Amino acid sequence: MGNANDTAPRNEGEGNRSAAKTYNDAQRKFVESGKVERAAKDAEHALETDEAEELQRAEAEGRKHAKPHEQKREI
Template sequence: MSKPQDPKDPDIQGEGNYDATRRYDKAATDFVKSGKVEQAARDARPKNEAEAEALRKAEQEGKSHAKGEDPALRKGS
């Protein structure tokens, strides 16, 4: 029988790794505050039409596995 995991255990991974969540949240907040978001978005654009088409196909493939759009995405629109 396995023992319950202690949320303070540094070895917990996945959704139970609270320390990793805090580090990620801080890094994301720091990145937004850095002013580098617009440049990163420009750098992430497809380099050519073939790359853009590959991204569209990948998006459609992902959507084909989805159960549906999250209604929360439509709030306020």
């Protein structure tokens, strides 16, 4: 059995609590930064430019890998 000084990543089993915490902390920090509104406007603008087709292709590709009930869900 390893000791507290081991640097090897540990298996957290079903679900990865430390990764979830890291993700949630980053999301909270982003929301609290006040940058959400600007990011939303940038994304909306991207859908009105030449980038729209590329974004739609990427979304379609991502949906191919989603569970069936998620494939048709409106975002």
